[in-house]
Amino acid sequence: MMMRIWNNILFLFFLILVTSQFSFARILEVGQDKQFKSILAALDSSMDGDTFRIYKGVYTEGNISIDKSIIIIGIDRPVLDGKIEDEIFSVKASNVTIKGLEFRNCGRQVMKDPAAIKVYGQSHVIIEDNVFHDNYFGIYLQHSEHCLIKNNIIEASQKRESQSGNGIHCFRSDSLQIIGNQVFGHRDGIYFEFVTETLIWRNVAHDNLRYGLHFMFSHSNAYIANYFKNNGAGVAVMYTKRVTMIANTFEDSWGDGSYGVLFKELSDCYLSGNTFINNTTGIFFDGTNRITMERNTIKGNGWGVRLQANCLDNKFIDNNFMGNTFDITTNGTLVENFFDGNYWDKYEGYDLDKDQKGDVPYHPLSLYAVIVEKNPPAMLLYRSFMITLLDKSEKILPSLTPENFVDNRPRMIPHKL
Amino acid sequence: MIKVENITKQFGKFKALDDVSVHMNQGECIALIGPNGCGKTTLIKSILGMVLPQEGVILFDGKSIKNDDIYRNQIGYMPQIGRYPVNMTIGQVITMIQSIRNQQGELDFDLYNRFELDKMLEKRMGTLSGGTTQKVSATLAFMFHSKVLILDEPTAGLDPIASEILKEKNH
Amino acid sequence: MINVLKFVALDILKNKIVIAYAVMLALFSWSAFSLEENEAKGLLTVLNIVLLTVPLVSVLFSTIYVYNSSEFIELLVSHPVKRSKIWIALFIGLSAAMSLAYIIGTGIPLLLFADFATAMMMIVSGCMLSMIFVAIAFLCSILARDKAKGIGISIMLWLYFALLFDALVLFLFFQFSEYPIEKMVVGLSALSPIDMTRILILLRMDVSAMLGHTGAIFKNYFGTNWGLIFSFGLMLVWILVPFLISLKKFVNRDL
Numbered sequence A: 001m002m003m004r005i006w007n008n009i010l011f012l013f014f015l016i017l018v019t020s021q022f023s024f025a026r027i028l029e030v031g032q033d034k035q036f037k038s039i040l041a042a043l044d045s046s047m048d049g050d051t052f053r054i055y056k057g058v059y060t061e062g063n064i065s066i067d068k069s070i071i072i073i074g075i076d077r078p079v080l081d082g083k084i085e086d087e088i089f090s091v092k093a094s095n096v097t098i099k100g101l102e103f104r105n106c107g108r109q110v111m112k113d114p115a116a117i118k119v120y121g122q123s124h125v126i127i128e129d130n131v132f133h134d135n136y137f138g139i140y141l142q143h144s145e146h147c148l149i150k151n152n153i154i155e156a157s158q159k160r161e162s163q164s165g166n167g168i169h170c171f172r173s174d175s176l177q178i179i180g181n182q183v184f185g186h187r188d189g190i191y192f193e194f195v196t197e198t199l200i201w202r203n204v205a206h207d208n209l210r211y212g213l214h215f216m217f218s219h220s221n222a223y224i225a226n227y228f229k230n231n232g233a234g235v236a237v238m239y240t241k242r243v244t245m246i247a248n249t250f251e252d253s254w255g256d257g258s259y260g261v262l263f264k265e266l267s268d269c270y271l272s273g274n275t276f277i278n279n280t281t282g283i284f285f286d287g288t289n290r291i292t293m294e295r296n297t298i299k300g301n302g303w304g305v306r307l308q309a310n311c312l313d314n315k316f317i318d319n320n321f322m323g324n325t326f327d328i329t330t331n332g333t334l335v336e337n338f339f340d341g342n343y344w345d346k347y348e349g350y351d352l353d354k355d356q357k358g359d360v361p362y363h364p365l366s367l368y369a370v371i372v373e374k375n376p377p378a379m380l381l382y383r384s385f386m387i388t389l390l391d392k393s394e395k396i397l398p399s400l401t402p403e404n405f406v407d408n409r410p411r412m413i414p415h416k417l
Numbered sequence B: 001m002i003k004v005e006n007i008t009k010q011f012g013k014f015k016a017l018d019d020v021s022v023h024m025n026q027g028e029c030i031a032l033i034g035p036n037g038c039g040k041t042t043l044i045k046s047i048l049g050m051v052l053p054q055e056g057v058i059l060f061d062g063k064s065i066k067n068d069d070i071y072r073n074q075i076g077y078m079p080q081i082g083r084y085p086v087n088m089t090i091g092q093v094i095t096m097i098q099s100i101r102n103q104q105g106e107l108d109f110d111l112y113n114r115f116e117l118d119k120m121l122e123k124r125m126g127t128l129s130g131g132t133t134q135k136v137s138a139t140l141a142f143m144f145h146s147k148v149l150i151l152d153e154p155t156a157g158l159d160p161i162a163s164e165i166l167k168e169k170n171h
Numbered sequence C: 001m002i003n004v005l006k007f008v009a010l011d012i013l014k015n016k017i018v019i020a021y022a023v024m025l026a027l028f029s030w031s032a033f034s035l036e037e038n039e040a041k042g043l044l045t046v047l048n049i050v051l052l053t054v055p056l057v058s059v060l061f062s063t064i065y066v067y068n069s070s071e072f073i074e075l076l077v078s079h080p081v082k083r084s085k086i087w088i089a090l091f092i093g094l095s096a097a098m099s100l101a102y103i104i105g106t107g108i109p110l111l112l113f114a115d116f117a118t119a120m121m122m123i124v125s126g127c128m129l130s131m132i133f134v135a136i137a138f139l140c141s142i143l144a145r146d147k148a149k150g151i152g153i154s155i156m157l158w159l160y161f162a163l164l165f166d167a168l169v170l171f172l173f174f175q176f177s178e179y180p181i182e183k184m185v186v187g188l189s190a191l192s193p194i195d196m197t198r199i200l201i202l203l204r205m206d207v208s209a210m211l212g213h214t215g216a217i218f219k220n221y222f223g224t225n226w227g228l229i230f231s232f233g234l235m236l237v238w239i240l241v242p243f244l245i246s247l248k249k250f251v252n253r254d255l
Helices: A002-024 A039-044 A367-374 A376-381 A385-396 B040-048 B070-074 B090-101 B110-114 B130-143 B160-170 C002-014 C016-035 C039-068 C070-077 C083-113 C116-143 C147-175 C182-189 C193-203 C206-223 C225-251
Strands: A027-030 A051-054 A064-066 A071-074 A079-081 A089-091 A097-099 A102-104 A115-120 A126-128 A131-133 A137-142 A148-150 A153-155 A168-174 A177-179 A182-184 A190-196 A199-201 A204-206 A211-216 A222-224 A227-229 A234-241 A244-246 A249-251 A259-272 A275-277 A281-286 A289-294 A297-299 A303-307 A315-317 A320-322 A326-330 A338-340 B002-011 B014-024 B055-060 B075-078 B148-151
Touching (some): A039 A051, A102 A115, A204 A211, A211 A227, A275 A281, A326 A367, A367 A376, A376 C147, A376 C182, A385 C147, B002 B040, B040 B075, B040 B148, B090 B130, B090 C002, B090 C070, B110 B130, B130 B148, C002 C083, C039 C193, C083 C116, C116 C147, C116 C225
Parallel strands (some): A027 A051, A115 A137, A137 A168, A148 A177, A153 A182, A177 A199, A182 A204, A199 A222, A204 A227, A222 A244, A227 A249, A244 A259, A249 A275, A259 A289, A281 A303, B075 B148
Antiparallel strands (some): B002 B055
């Protein structure tokens, strides 16, 4: 009996607590025939915890500085137009949610880096289900934490890199979640500098002018199931430790100086289940250490993997190399990297004990690859009959390619990935 | 009609013709006689323009034959050893020469009929015996009523009957 | 000349080797396009075939054919036909036959599988390549009276253009790797019709990105419209020079 009374009291107390919260948080409606005609007017009379319902229409209110913890919800996707003059939303409070809006034409002053939404050193900001059209920067986070950027479509149509900012730009931030966004036509699709402990999941970046994904000094991030296609220079990531990349696709980066992925000065990273397909260079390793690459597909690239001589202790295990012009090249001779159990479609060995591993070690480095690495103009002889002969004779009697560049257990059939 | 003046022809070190001059007139019948390798065929080939002498000129009707081919319309030539494209038939060879000569007026089918070439028009030149080849050569030489006939060892390889026919034709 | 050409053409058309050549090209091209997983790879395979077999067959067949035509030539020169006409008729006949075999064998699958501009480019340059090596064959057969010797020379020349020239270029790359030799190399590759054809076609394909800096220079020189006209002009020179030399020699030759 006592127990029950206590329970009821507790429940009542809880009820009072909850309803009091509601009584403080109001809903402010913004629209032509609503309580507030403009967002700025609504902001003036709002308090932390209020919810804005912004109705359909075009709002050109210049810069809107959000300095209260409010929830902004667009009804029927209202449009906020910056008229190529201002930053549209400057978020200067934590716990802000921005949802269901369309942002257009933010300013383009290069020195100020204006963005459609810029978050200034806040936390728990949620930016969800918005559309960004022809902005300089799309979403710009600096010194922020625990923010969520989800399911936004961020698009721009500038032709020149200098006229375009990045789609999602994060600087000195931590513990972000970037999920399910689509970015195209910007300078870089997703750009990180000093961003840590962040999850990047299911994003698509295609047809950006420079890189689909570009980060540096951004440690301990995980990139999962993202899709990068046809970006000007592919993907380039630098000066970072502990990167995890799983099930991403890097596709169609064709062009001189264009890479599926460029790894520069990366260490202690793990790559698995990724697909590198139809790039001039699938993966370029420059000064990378202790990277484990397993069960990835490297297919149809000009160069599958380019491993510079300054790379150490990298492991290539159980990957599929298929249809690349050169599976792998290096500019060095002393190779401290490890290959095991990969499938190479150019392997011509046999498997007598039927363990699916070839009985003859495979040297994936072709003579022509070595020649081109030392002497790039020799690429002009590509597909010449003489080169074919040279490669064949080198395969039979290796003399110039490094002996320790070897996969001792090449797989006979492709891994099912 | 044909004037050969001071021609010299040298094959390597071997001098086949050394300052040879001959004048031949219309209606004349001239026989070149000499041992093997004395230059009879070389002289004939020079007149036909097949061999180009190093020195001297050959005039046909008063015009130099150098860089000219029209004058050959007036020559019927029967080589010593006729060499013909092996894959062509007798009929094709005769048709081809007719179309190249493109001569107006009646053609002389006398030898053609007497050698009975019409019975072997489908035979390929490569399969013919030396004698039959010579029959084709003779037929072609006489076919166009040429003003000049050059016959190089005409009866060599012909059977007695055929050579009689040819001798008769020459008269 | 039309008269002579008619008989030459008839004779070549009867030749089973030209038909076999066309069939072989067709077999290779069709299988390349249907076996390779995408059109670009098929194109590369076809390119390899074209660069290897077209010159070889053109030069070898033409050399042998010209030697075998000696009776035909001898028969005609005693009749009122200009020597140059006989030689030109032979050349046109052989060039047309080799080009036709190429167009039927490789051109048709190219037009069906590859994009039109690339296909046309490959057809035109393949025909030019055929003619270049027919011209080279004429030169070979006029240089040596002996058939075996002439065929030997023609094979050597093919080997030189298909193989040795590239080896020479590679050697130069290594000898002068310290110097900016890209432009020189681009100029050098214009000296080999096979190389020029190969690079011109590669530049039209995706792999051009792999050709890097040197490829870019080549593209700047030869890839533009004027460059294309220039490079086809250069190939025309490759046809005309050997042929005209052989023609001059043929006209002044004892038969």
